[in-house]
Amino acid sequence: MRRKDKTGYLCSVLSSEFEYNLKEEKIASHPVSPRRSAKLLRVPLCGELEHGTFEDLPSYLKDLKCDSLWVNDTKVIQSRLYLVRPFGGRLEIFLLEPLVGVTEIALSNRTTSSWKCMIRRVMKWKSETASLNLDGLSLTVTPTDKIAGLIRNEGGTYDLTFNWTGAPSFGDVLDILGKMPLPPYMQRESDSSDSIEYQTVFARLPGSVAAPTAGLHYDDTLLEKLTEQGLPISRLTLHVGAGTFRPLSEGSLSDHTMHAERCLITRDTLNHLASTTRRVATGTTSLRTLESLFWMAVVHHETGEFPQVLGQWTPYNNEKSACRATPFDSYEDAMHYLLKHAPLNPTWDFRTQIMIRPGYKVRSIIALVTNFHQPGSTLLCLIAACMATPWKNVYTTALQSNYRFLSYGDGCLIEL
Structure with a gap:
């Protein structure tokens, strides 16, 4: 001691x-x-x-x-998403925790879910909607405060709202579109085996x-x-x-x-x-x-x-x-x-x-x-x-x- x-x-x-x-x-x-x-x-x-x-x-x-x-x-939830901005370019979003309530409820939401997130390449994204579409599943993401737009919280996080069609719940959306959140020191993107x-x-x-x-x-x-x-x-x-x-x-x-x-x-x-x-x-x-x-x-x-x-x-x-x-x-x-x-x-x-x-x-x-x-x-x-x-x-x-x-x-x- x-x-x-x-x-x-x-x-x-x-x-x-x-x-x-x-x-x-x-x-x-x-x-x-x-x-x-x-x-x-x-x-x-x-x-x-x-x-x-x-x-x-x-x-x-x-x-x-x-x-x-x-x-x-x-x-582990597949909490890393790669979306496309309206004017081109990829946007990386890392979900941290729901803004309201507990994770189980946020993952079971049927049409919309709001989360505290980290964003990579955030300087290239203003307040427009980013999206991702795959096999009939459509996901869009916008700043939760539509008037103020994208505001950086203390700690470098952002409040985002996700909306989707083509999947029963937000948990299903992440299972289909999300990637495993490998630690940054691995210096690689996740592949199918990481799931x-x-x-x-x-x-x-x-x-x-x-x-x-x-x-x-x-x-x-x-x-x-x-x-x-x-x-x-x-x-x-x-x-x-x-x-x-x-x-x-x-x-x-x-x-x-x-x-x-x-x-x-x-x-x-x-x-x-x-x-x-x-x-x-x-x-x-x-x-x-x-x-x-x-x-x-x-x-x-x-x-x-x-x-x-x-x-x-x-x-x-x-x-x-x-x-x-x-x-x-x-x-x-x-x-x-x-x-x-x-x-x-x-x-x-x-x-x-x-x-x-x-x-x-x-x-x-x-x-x-x-x-x-x-x-x-x-x-x-x-x-x-x-x-x-x-x-x-x-x-x-x-x-x-x-x-x-x-x-x-x-x-x-x-x-x-």
Whole structure:
């Protein structure tokens, strides 16, 4: 844990501490096949790093006496659209989230749907209608405010309204016309194979604009092997937003504004969490959800209310201090508390903005399955909070051992 001064404040953690040299040839542009053949670097609490593949995951989890394996069952929507402007030229639009209501309703809309979007080549587009037509399906897009026209929101987003004919719902429109939103560092457009490969095999609830990539390594064969071992996957949902790719702000970590993401939790999820103790999370989004549940319990215990958005610095006394004291003796106690108080009717829907960083105490899991992450990212910051071994040592070993990095790359199993 990072050294504190006499007031209990963490010494300044600089964003530059989460940089490393990642050469382009180390970034995987396509996944390996089969999925479970991806490399898996085991990072123990102490001792030597161990090289394996995801086929070894069941035996590793058995060694750890894991009693539940958690995955994020969000489904990536084909949220990238290429439309044509009236006077020529292609316009790239990236859907982020609905302007009103939740994703499920926005995708089920029958004739019109309004979204917050990012636009590439926006300087070449004024306020006219852009369109796309294919096999009887016609889609048009205009600025939501027809009087003011195209206005840039804070954060560089735009409000757009989509209208269509020839398809039952907006979800159907995206299935036909949309493209998979591959991360920008892949430096390529998606192809037909990405519709399958950039989706986990257990994806169920549409709403993400980026994949929970640690789960991409699981295939049906691996899931069957885990089930035979008594470890069927346990599900939770966090819809991954584009903020996952936002780099850390310059300066210290306390200067960074964390993105918020939507979580969906059921009573069955809380019951399972309350009855298990040796949990393993698949991916940073699963861990972020599990830890957010603990802090939702803390906030309600202190205030009598559940926030709609769990704040970035909720786990800390302030943005520069270590994790604060809590009223619960264990993670399981917090889950029992939520079972009594959480608004489970039948699904609890909230957003989390918490930032997991060095000095944070992880309570929910004994190990984390995750990919190798981008330099200068909040994901790497989270990994640093989980590792007993300095993260740079682990990443150096992975680079020297020809592990593949980022979304379609290999993974590691971090023991806490």
